Amino acid sequence: MAQPNPRCNTCRVRACSVLRNCPGDILETLSDNKKYLHFQRGERLLIEGQRGEGIYFIRSGIAKIEVNGKNGRPLVLRLAGAGSILGHRIHDSTNEQPLSAEAVEDLYVCRISTAFYDQLIEKSPALHSGIMGSLLNEMHQVELHAVRLTHLPVKERVAAALLHIAKLYRYEPGSNGIRVHLERQDLADLAGTTKEQVSRMLTGLQRAGFIKFSGKHFKFFDLNHLQHITALH
Incomplete structure (x- = not known):
């Protein structure tokens, strides 16, 4: 329109x-x-x-x-x-x-x-x-994405996807967080895994205190720890 x-x-x-x-x-x-x-x-x-x-x-x-x-x-x-x-x-x-x-x-x-x-x-x-x-x-980002899909375990791929989302939605530490309009399947496709594995990894990262979320509202990202997990920042 x-x-x-x-x-x-x-x-x-x-x-x-x-x-x-x-x-x-x-x-x-x-x-x-x-x-x-x-x-x-x-x-x-x-x-x-x-x-x-x-x-x-x-x-x-x-x-x-x-x-x-x-x-x-x-x-x-x-x-x-x-x-x-x-x-x-x-x-x-x-x-x-x-x-x-x-x-x-x-x-x-x-x-x-x-x-x-x-x-x-x-x-x-x-x-x-x-x-x-x-x-x-774009070429550089696709190359990094290919390396992650080929060489990184699921946890690292999900962490990399979360960093990508935090940057794109302009998350600021100390803010009220961001509301992400992505389905779990979208996040799974981005991380090259399944929706079930994404849900499992998100729960694990929240229990470790690296993220905090409710539904599609991501209230907190520990950017330093997520970057440490990916080892590709």
């Missing part, structure tokens, strides 16, 4: 996005040629294998990034939050999306066409540099 367009120059998440170093004229052009959209939980922005129809900049909310796995089960590669860009990794030859992206809570995004995106990239070295930096960071 389309919403009134927020302006890129005054966007509250610009500083943590690929647009942070873009000059004012590029931001104004972008503001005039985008649509501001709302996706509800469960709606997909991108579908793996389908043609790319646009580039999305997340303004608020969380999306899960997936690829198809065995027996139709998705493999969750990562979660994307405010400031992330989606849809820019289409294959040049087929114009197909290599990934799927689904809203895990109310998601507000700014969308531009792929044709307009290509024009902006040519006009703005700062935007091109930001995109390349984003791609390199």
Whole structure:
């Protein structure tokens, strides 16, 4: 559903996005040629294998990034939050999306066409540099994720997933915690394990005092101990 367009120059998440170093004229052009959209939980922005129809900049909310796995089960590669860009990794030859992206809570995004995106990239070295930096960071995160899935026991993988969630939801020590709009199955997919094992590990971590939660409300994360568990921080 389309919403009134927020302006890129005054966007509250610009500083943590690929647009942070873009000059004012590029931001104004972008503001005039985008649509501001709302996706509800469960709606997909991108579908793996389908043609790319646009580039999305997340303004608020969380999306899960997936690829198809065995027996139709998705493999969750990562979660994307405010400031992330989606849809820019289409294959040049087929114009197909290599990934799927689904809203895990109310998601507000700014969308531009792929044709307009290509024009902006040519006009703005700062935007091109930001995109390349984003791609390199994504590659690094996927590599770390692959190492965790291959070499770490379940407890360490769950701890790594919790750290990822705490960072994405901007958890602050001493705060009232965060309400995570993820199902246990989502967390299991992210950690590469089963829902039952996730529940068991969460209970164990809570008994050890490393986390405190009730349902989807995570009231406390001991970030230092979780980082120590993963040994990959």
